[in-house]
Structure formats: C-alpha cells, structure tokens
Amino acid sequence: MAASLKIISEQLGLSKAAVSIYFKDPSTRRISKENKERIRRLADELNYRPNVIAQSLSSLKSHVIAILIPLNVSYFSSTFLNQALCGIQSVLFNKGYNFIFIPTRGSNSPVIVRKQLERSRGYDGFILFGTRACSEENMRENVEQMLKADYPFVVLNMPDLGYEINQIVNVTPKSSSAIRYLLELGHEKILLMAGARQAPDTVLAIQEYRECFSERGLAVNENLFLNGDYEEMVARSELLQAINNGIEFSAIYCLTDTMALGAYEALNEKGLKIPGDISVIGKNDSFFARFLNPPLTSVRVLMYEAGKLGAKNLLRRIESNETPRKIFLKNELILRLSSAVYRPLNMDQGIE
Amino acid sequence: MAASLKIISEQLGLSKAAVSIYFKDPSTRRISKENKERIRRLADELNYRPNVIAQSLSSLKSHVIAILIPLNVSYFSSTFLNQALCGIQSVLFNKGYNFIFIPTRGSNSPVIVRKQLERSRGYDGFILFGTRACSEENMRENVEQMLKADYPFVVLNMPDLGYEINQIVNVTPKSSSAIRYLLELGHEKILLMAGARQAPDTVLAIQEYRECFSERGLAVNENLFLNGDYEEMVARSELLQAINNGIEFSAIYCLTDTMALGAYEALNEKGLKIPGDISVIGKNDSFFARFLNPPLTSVRVLMYEAGKLGAKNLLRRIESNETPRKIFLKNELILRLSSAVYRPLNMDQGIE
DNA sequence: TGCATTAGATCAGTCGCGAAG
DNA sequence: GCTTCGCGACTGATCTAATGC
Numbered sequence: 001m002a003a004s005l006k007i008i009s010e011q012l013g014l015s016k017a018a019v020s021i022y023f024k025d026p027s028t029r030r031i032s033k034e035n036k037e038r039i040r041r042l043a044d045e046l047n048y049r050p051n052v053i054a055q056s057l058s059s060l061k062s063h064v065i066a067i068l069i070p071l072n073v074s075y076f077s078s079t080f081l082n083q084a085l086c087g088i089q090s091v092l093f094n095k096g097y098n099f100i101f102i103p104t105r106g107s108n109s110p111v112i113v114r115k116q117l118e119r120s121r122g123y124d125g126f127i128l129f130g131t132r133a134c135s136e137e138n139m140r141e142n143v144e145q146m147l148k149a150d151y152p153f154v155v156l157n158m159p160d161l162g163y164e165i166n167q168i169v170n171v172t173p174k175s176s177s178a179i180r181y182l183l184e185l186g187h188e189k190i191l192l193m194a195g196a197r198q199a200p201d202t203v204l205a206i207q208e209y210r211e212c213f214s215e216r217g218l219a220v221n222e223n224l225f226l227n228g229d230y231e232e233m234v235a236r237s238e239l240l241q242a243i244n245n246g247i248e249f250s251a252i253y254c255l256t257d258t259m260a261l262g263a264y265e266a267l268n269e270k271g272l273k274i275p276g277d278i279s280v281i282g283k284n285d286s287f288f289a290r291f292l293n294p295p296l297t298s299v300r301v302l303m304y305e306a307g308k309l310g311a312k313n314l315l316r317r318i319e320s321n322e323t324p325r326k327i328f329l330k331n332e333l334i335l336r337l338s339s340a341v342y343r344p345l346n347m348d349q350g351i352e
Numbered sequence: 353m354a355a356s357l358k359i360i361s362e363q364l365g366l367s368k369a370a371v372s373i374y375f376k377d378p379s380t381r382r383i384s385k386e387n388k389e390r391i392r393r394l395a396d397e398l399n400y401r402p403n404v405i406a407q408s409l410s411s412l413k414s415h416v417i418a419i420l421i422p423l424n425v426s427y428f429s430s431t432f433l434n435q436a437l438c439g440i441q442s443v444l445f446n447k448g449y450n451f452i453f454i455p456t457r458g459s460n461s462p463v464i465v466r467k468q469l470e471r472s473r474g475y476d477g478f479i480l481f482g483t484r485a486c487s488e489e490n491m492r493e494n495v496e497q498m499l500k501a502d503y504p505f506v507v508l509n510m511p512d513l514g515y516e517i518n519q520i521v522n523v524t525p526k527s528s529s530a531i532r533y534l535l536e537l538g539h540e541k542i543l544l545m546a547g548a549r550q551a552p553d554t555v556l557a558i559q560e561y562r563e564c565f566s567e568r569g570l571a572v573n574e575n576l577f578l579n580g581d582y583e584e585m586v587a588r589s590e591l592l593q594a595i596n597n598g599i600e601f602s603a604i605y606c607l608t609d610t611m612a613l614g615a616y617e618a619l620n621e622k623g624l625k626i627p628g629d630i631s632v633i634g635k636n637d638s639f640f641a642r643f644l645n646p647p648l649t650s651v652r653v654l655m656y657e658a659g660k661l662g663a664k665n666l667l668r669r670i671e672s673n674e675t676p677r678k679i680f681l682k683n684e685l686i687l688r689l690s691s692a693v694y695r696p697l698n699m700d701q702g703i704e
Numbered sequence: 705t706g707c708a709t710t711a712g713a714t715c716a717g718t719c720g721c722g723a724a725g
Numbered sequence: 726g727c728t729t730c731g732c733g734a735c736t737g738a739t740c741t742a743a744t745g746c
Contacts, residue, residue, distance in 0.1 A: 002473060002502070004716055015732050020718065030730060047500055053414055053474035054716030056405045057736050064452065072445075074438035077639075082434060086426035093424075093455035098471075100416065100452040103445035119450075121354060122405035122737090148399055150354070232639075261643055287429075287584075291613055293645030356737055367710045372739065384708060406737035409715050474716090 003046035012038050019043075023050060056122065065092060065099045065314065066123040068116045070109035070134040070142070079257070079286045080303055081129065084156055087307025088127065095315055097124070109134035113142040117149065125314045126151050130158035132230050135198040152317045154310040157303070159200050166313045166324040168306040172208070176333040178253045178281040178299055179205075179212045186342030187251040187279060188218060191242065193228040193235050193259045201255055223247055228259040235262030243270055250278060250342055257282035257289055260296055260338075275340035285334050295336035302329045355398035364390055375402065408474065417444060417451045417666065418475040420468045422461035422486040422494070431609070431638045432655055433481065436508055439659025440479065447667055449476070461486035465494040469501065477666045478503050482510035484582050487550040504669045506662040509655070511552050518665045518676040520658040524560070528685040530605045530633040530651055531557075531564045538694030539603040539631060540570060543594065545580040545587050545611045553607055575599055580611040587614030595622055602630060602694050609634035609641055612648055612690075627692035637686050647688035654681045 005016045005023075012019070014035060022031045022039050031039070042048075056062035067088070075081055092099055102119055106112035113128070120126070128142055139158050143165060146153045154166035161167060174180060182190050192209055194202040206225060213220045226242060228235030235254065239262065242249075254260040260282035264274065272278050274294055282289060285300035309327055316322040357368045357375075364371075366387065374383050374391050383391075394400075408414035419440070427433055444451055454471055458464035465480070472478070480494055491510050495517060498505045506518035513519060526532060534542050544561055546554040558577060565572045578594060580587030587606065591614065594601075606612040612634035616626065624630050626646055634641060637652035661679055668674040 006716070016717075017719085017733080018731055020716090021731085024718080029728085032730070035730085049470060049473040049501065051409075051474040051716050052471055053405055053408045054736090055718080057403075057409050057715090057738085058717040058719085060718095060736070062405055074441045076428070076434040076437040076441065082428040085428040089426045089428065089453070093457075096455055098452050098454050100450050101441070102450050103448055105445075118401055119404055121401040122403045149401065150399075261640075264643065288613075288640035288643065291616065291640065291645070292643050358737070368738080369710060369712095369740080370708085372737095373709090376739085382708065387708085403737055406715090407739080409717085409736090410738045410740085412715070 002051075003043070003048040004051065005048075008039065008042050008046065008048060011042060014039075062122055062124050063097050064123045065097050065125045065127060065311075066116070066120050067099055067101055067127045067129065068113055068120075068142075069101070069129045069131060070112045070138065071131045072105060072107070072112060072133075075131070080157070080284055080301070083284075083303035084129065084307035084310075087304040087309075088311045089307075091308055091311035091315065097315070099127075109138035110141045114145060117145055117151075120151075121149075124152070125318050126153035127310060127314065128153055128155045128158075130156065130200055132195045132199040132201070134158075134200070136161065136200050136203065139200070152314060154314040154317075156306050156310050159204055160326065160328075164324055165326070166310070166317060167326045168310045168313075168329065169326065170301050170303070170306060170329050170331055172204075172299065172331040176299060176331050177208060177212065178283070178297075178333060179209050181333060182251045182253065182279060182281065182339065183212055183216060183218075185251075185279065185339065188342075189221070189224065189249040189251070191224045191226060191239075191247075191249040191252045193226050193239065193252055193254040193263060195230050195255060196227055199230075205253075205255055224249060228254065228262060230256050230259060232258045232262040232265075235259035236266045237262075239263050239266040240269065243272075251280070251339070252278060253281045253283075255283050257284050257286040257296060257298055260289075260298070261292075264292065274338050276343070279339040279342075281333075281339055285332075289334070290336060292338070294338045297336045297339040298334050300332045300334050302331070305329055354403075355395070355400040356403065360391065360394055360398065360400060363394060366391070414474055414476050415449050416475045417449050417477045417479060417663075418468070418472050419451055419453055419479045419481065420465055420472075420494075421453070421481045421483060422464045422490065423483045424457060424459070424464060424485075427483070432509070432636055432653070435636075435655035436481065436659035436662075439656040439661075440663045441659075443660055443663035443667065449667070451479075461490035462493040466497060469497055469503075472503075473501075476504070477670050478505035479662060479666065480505055480507045480510075482508065482552055484547045484551040484553070486510075486552070488513065488552050488555065491552070504666060506666040506669075508658050508662045511556055512678065512680075516676055517678070518662070518669060519678045520662045520665075520681065521678065522653050522655070522658060522681050522683055524556075524651065524683040528651060528683050529560060529564065530635070530649075530685060531561050533685060534603045534605065534631060534633065534691065535564055535568060535570075537603075537631065537691065540694075541573070541576065541601040541603070543576045543578060543591075543599075543601040543604045545578050545591065545604055545606040545615060547582050547607060548579055551582075557605075557607055576601060580606065580614060582608050582611060584610045584614040584617075587611035588618045589614075591615050591618035592621065595624075602696075603632070603691070604630060605633045605635075607635050609636050609638040609648060609650055612641075612650070613644075616644065626690050628695070631691040631694075633685075633691055637684075641686070642688060644690070646690045649688045649691040650686050652684045652686050654683070657681055 102116040104112040282298040285298040289296040454468040456464040634650040637650040641648040
C-alpha cells in the first residue's frame with residue numbers, strides 16, 4: 001500500500017490539505033516549521049510520492065497528450081511517424097507534457113479512433129496522425145468526433161481537410177513533383193508504387209500523376225499503379241510480378257523510401273541497373289536514402305517540422321485557447337543518383 | 353464543460369450509481385428499460401464519455417505503462433529503441449494497456465529517472481530503458497528507486513545488473529563477437545567506434561576487446577578507441593580526424609549501424625575501399641544494413657524480442673504477481689560484404 | 705423474495721475560504 | 726487589517742450496503 005496524503009496527514013494529526021500545501025511548495029509559509037519538518041520526515045520514511053492520477057483529477061489537467069494513430073499494427077518502425085514523434089517530443093517535453101499511446105483492436109480507422117476517444121476523456125489534447133489505413137473521409141469522421149467532444153487537437157499527415165482546425169499539411173509544390181521531374185527526364189512509362197487506393201497519400205499521388213500526364217497529352221496506363229502497401233517486401237514482390245508480366249516502364253516513383261528499398265531488391269534480382277535501365281525515386285528522404293547504391297532520389301517531407309509545429313499549435317490552443325490554424329509545409333525533391341535521363345531499354349538484354 | 357455522471361444523473365433525477373451501472377454494462381437488468389433509454393439519450397446528447405482519470409483513481413488501476421528513457425533528447429530516431437517499442441507495443445496493445453512517455457529536463461540518468469518517478473505514481477508498471485547516458489551504476493540507482501517504491505518494472509537494454517528483477521539482457525556469445533571475427537580474419541589493428549567511456553555498451557565492448565586481444569597475446573592500442581557518441585556525424589568526423597592523425601587500422605567495429613554510416617562516409621571521402629582497404633562491422637543489424645554499399649556486416653541484437661518479452665514479464669508481474677525473471681537473448685553476427693580477410697594497406701596509394 | 709434504485713464512502717489529490725493570533 | 730495556519734468541499738468515477746415496493 002503506497003503512502004498517500006491521507007495516511008501522512010492522519011499519522012501526523014493534520015489535514016490532507018496541509019500536507020498537500022507543503023508538497024506543492026515546500027518553502028510555503030502557510031505551514032509551520034515544525035509541521036513541515038514532521039511532514040518531510042514521515043513522507044521520507046513512508047516513501048511518499050504524489051499520485052499523478054489523483055492530481056490530474058483534482059486539478060482537471062492531466063498534462064498528457066494522447067497520440068491517436070489509426071493503425072492496429074506496431075508503428076514505431078515507420079520512419080515517417082518517427083520523424084514526427086521526434087518533433088512532437090521536442091516540444092512537449094520542453095513544456096512538461098507527457099504523451100500517451102492508446103491501444104485499440106478495431107479494424108478500420110473510424111472504429112479505432114472512436115474507441116480511442118472513448119478511453120481518452122481526461123487527457124489535455126490530441127494529435128491525430130493520418131495513416132495508410134485512414135482515408136480522407138475516415139479522418140473527417142474522426143475530426144467530427146473531436147469537434148463534437150470539444151477536445152483540443154491537431155491533425156498531422158493528412159491532406160487539407162477543409163475544416164478550420166489545427167492542421168499541418170505537407171504539400172508537394174509542382175517544382176518538387178517526382179512525376180513531373182521524371183517526365184522532364186523523358187520517361188513516359190512511369191510505374192507508381194503506391195498503397196491501397198483509399199490511402200490519402202495514394203489518392204493524391206494518382207491525382208497528381210493524372211494531372212501531369214494530361215498536361216502533356218499523355219495517356220495514363222493504370223497497370224502502372226501498383227499497391228506496395230507501404231511495405232518493403234510487398235513492394236518487392238509486386239514489382240517482380242509486374243516485370244514477370246511484361247509490364248513496361250522506365251521509372252518508378254515509390255510513395256515511401258521503404259518501398260524503394262523493395263524496388264531496389266527486385267530490380268537487382270532482375271539484373272536491371274539503376275538508373276541506367278530504370279530510374280527510381282522514393283519519398284520521405286529517410287536518413288538511409290543517401291547511403292543506398294545508388295543514392296536514392298527522394299521527396300523530402302518535413303515530418304519533424306510538422307510534428308513540432310503541430311505540437312506547438314496544440315499547446316497554444318490548450319493553454320491560451322488560441323484559434324486553430326492551418327500550416328502548409330512544402331516538400332522538396334532531393335536529387336541523387338537513382339534517377340537519370342530516359343534511355344530506351346533493350347529488354348532482351350536487361351531481363352533474363 | 354464536459355458531461356459527467358453527476359450531470360447526467362442530476363438532469364434525469366437518478367443517482368450517479370444508476371448511471372454508472374448502466375455504462376459499465378448496458379445490458380444490465382438492474383436498470384429499468386425506460387431509464388436505460390433516458391440515460392442513453394441524454395448521454396448521447398451531452399456527448400458523454402467516461403473520464404479515464406477518474407476511472408483510474410477509483411479502480412486504482414490505470415492500465416498505463418510508463419516508459420522511462422534516461423535521455424533528454426528526442427529518441428524516436430533510434431532504431432534500437434524503435435525495435436524495442438514495436439515489441440512492447442505488440443504486447444501492451446493486445447492486453448489493453450496504454451503507454452506513456454514522461455518528460456524530464458535532468459542532466460543525467462539518475463536525476464532524469466528520479467524526476468520521472470516523482471511524476472509516475474498511479475501508473476501500473478514501468479519499463480526502464482538503458483541508454484548511452486545511463487551507466488550501469490546509474491541504472492542500479494534507478495533500480496533501487498523502483499524497488500524502494502515497490503513499482504512493477506522491467507529493465508531493457510542493459511547488461512545483467514545482478515538483481516533479482518525482471519530484466520531482458522542481450523548478450524554477445526563468443527561465436528558472434530565482431531572483434532573475435534575480425535581477429536580471425538587477420539586484422540590486428542581494429543578501431544572501435546564506441547560511445548562515451550561510461551556507456552554500458554561501450555564498457556562491455558572495450559572489455560570484450562581486451563579479452564580477445566589478450567587471449568591472442570596482442571597488445572591493445574587505446575588510440576583505437578574512438579567516441580562516436582552513437583551519432584553518424586560524430587563518428588564520421590572522429591574517424592576522419594583519426595585518419596588525418598595517421599592512426600593505422602585495417603578494420604572498424606562500430607557499436608551502432610548509424611555510426612557505421614558515418615564510417616562509410618569518412619572512408620569514402622578518404623578514398624578507402626570497403627572492405628578492400630578497411631573492413632567495417634556495425635551493430636544492431638538495422639533494416640538498411642543490407643542495402644548499403646557494400647552491404648554491412650552487423651551484430652544483430654534482438655531488440656524487438658527484448659521489448660516483447662519485457663512487456664510480457666512486466667504484465668505477468670502486474671496481473672499475477674509472478675516472480676521476476678531474467679532472460680538472456682543472444683546476439684548474432686550477420687555476415688555481409690563489408691568485412692573481409694586482412695590485406696596490408698598501401699597507405700601511399702589509399703589515402704590521398 | 706426479487707427487482708430497481710440510491711445514499712454514501714472511497715480513491716488521492718487541489719483550491720478557496722475562514723479563523724485565530 | 727494582515728499573517729499564519731488549517732480545513733471543508735470538490736474533482737468523476739466505482740463499489741458496498743441498504744431501502745422501498
């Protein structure tokens with residue numbers, strides 16, 4: 001049985017309040033010196049530590065931010081997420097906020113978030129993180145829930161949802177479009193290694209793909225849209241299968257660097273040279289991108305900054321009730337050696 | 353103002369207990385159908401959600417595990433930690449436990465952990481994660497604190513501390529020793545890219561280094577122990593400096609793959625071939641190791657398993673009060689192309 | 705006796721008010 | 726009237742025992 005204020009106060013013949021006052025500020029003058037000394041001694045003896053749960057209840061402030069991630073698998077392996085977490089952490093820790101991850105077993109995003117919210121009243125704020133399992137529509141439902149419950153929150157890793165809420169949006173300006181860049185290099189058969197069709201990132205990428213192609217009057221071949229599920233191994237096998245099926249392409253744009261790893265593997269296995277035969281571009285500019293062979297051209301997404309700004313705005317909302325704001329961060333295409341000017345591929349030679 | 357049981361019960365002319373009973377089990381037969389319906393409707397209208405803080409206080413069970421990491425910088429970029437977190441998460445989420453990270457601004461490990469503990473009574477259990485900032489002695493102090501407070505806890509990423517506590521220890525069997533392997537390949541000037549001298553991992557590595565060398569009757573050159581601070585860029589510059597200072601070596605063992613990246617950079621800059629001129633071995637076998645140029649030989653550390661087993665044992669302790677157990681996981685040397693048989697280096701040729 | 709319901713204690717704190725000196 | 730010192734009421738839930746019909 002852990003020592004509590006009550007136990008200490010009873011043993012000393014004081015009120016809980018008196019003991020509480022002392023611990024809140026040991027230099028207080030509201031408690032007599034003798035009593036301070038007695039409290040200190042007994043607390044030390046009983047190894048007293050305040051109960052944060054009770055503190056939170058009584059002060060109606062928990063100093064805990066819940067991070068809601070609509071995904072029911074381990075997600076700390078995602079470099080995307082980890083970059084954002086680093087940014088979030090840098091702000092929250094400075095301001096003395098803890099952050100918590102809530103478990104769920106739901107199958108889809110709205111269910112997961114709803115369940116998380118059911119177990120969340122009492123936390124000071126929320127960070128909603130978009131994932132591959134969370135369509136834009138899903139996230140809108142989630143946002144509606146948050147608004148209805150009147151929770152302070154911020155949305156990360158999602159396209160602009162249109163609400164007047166705290167949101168950090170990472171956008172790709174035309175000048176940083178991987179597809180546009182590949183087209184400029186002369187590639188016209190560009191394979192898109194994306195995720196499931198409803199994943200927001202995939203939706204945006206396909207939209208951008210179509211725009212770029214229609215601008216140039218080129219037809220879009222839907223067979224070039226693969227679903228690598230944001231997993232290295234899936235991307236690898238999808239690509240191998242595409243090659244085996246005789247699908248022709250001279251460049252690949254992968255919506256994560258991890259899938260680009262899978263692409264590298266598949267191309268190596270097939271004896272295709274990067275970028276001699278096939279150009280590859282990744283997304284997120286993970287720290288390992290420049291160490292690959294060849295170094296990977298990648299779209300840098302400012303997730304660290306997104307996490308940092310998101311957390312800042314959330315705290316502003318919590319502590320000063322500032323009005324929500326939307327911030328746009330521009331992605332940047334980082335050129336490395338995995339992408340090159342189009343050169344017709346001699347299929348007989350390249351693929352065994 | 354968020355709706356509470358009290359508000360609902362007052363508006364309906366019922367007692368808090370009645371409303372509480374309903375929410376605990378909506379199919380209960382202790383509440384009449386009409387009242388159930390009234391409660392449901394009002395709760396819906398007021399957007400009622402139970403307050404987890406109050407629930408925790410009342411049930412004396414928070415279903416929250418605190419993860420204590422004695423480091424005051426962002427740590428989600430560490431692949432080590434992330435692997436462990438994935439394992440932890442896989443267990444906790446299945447069992448319905450949340451997990452929380454506690455902020456601190458302390459300068460050293462005991463201070464950080466002490467501060468974290470001061471803000472932690474009320475959580476169900478603790479995971480103590482060893483870091484570069486936490487010497488073995490530091491961790492012992494932390495463990496003493498935990499024992500004194502009678503908190504359920506488990507220690508990860510630390511050498512065997514000798515206590516009868518829940519601990520998962522990752523050990524390197526002789527057959528997986530990078531140093532031993534390099535010696536067998538004929539290398540005798542082996543550079544050790546480690547961390548600060550008190551970091552547990554560094555202590556162990558230096559100890560192992562000395563053992564291997566003394567077994568073979570070889571003298572140890574302390575100039576070959578560098579402090580790369582577990583950071584890519586620090587490792588890079590330390591290595592460049594060593595090379596510039598004319599320190600001779602034919603192999604490098606880096607205590608993290610991240611530092612191996614730095615080593616790759618430095619060697620490339622100096623025009624030294626891996627493994628032709630210099631063999632490189634990393635540690636942790638991060639997912640990117642096999643994609644490097646050349647693929648990196650690395651000591652695989654089972655951090656995912658450590659996290660998983662640690663969380664399991666912690667929950668066993670919490671839920672069934674099982675006695676603590678210590679588990680040893682064996683590291684494994686994964687051979688790739690960055691390490692090769694010793695070949696005398698022509699310095700004039702190699703370094704410009 | 706069983707069904708539907710409630711008062712009140714409890715958890716471990718905080719906060720503002722009040723009473724001596 | 727200003728300290729110094731301390732207490733009662735309250736936070737939002739759960740749980741036990743009791744009550745009325």
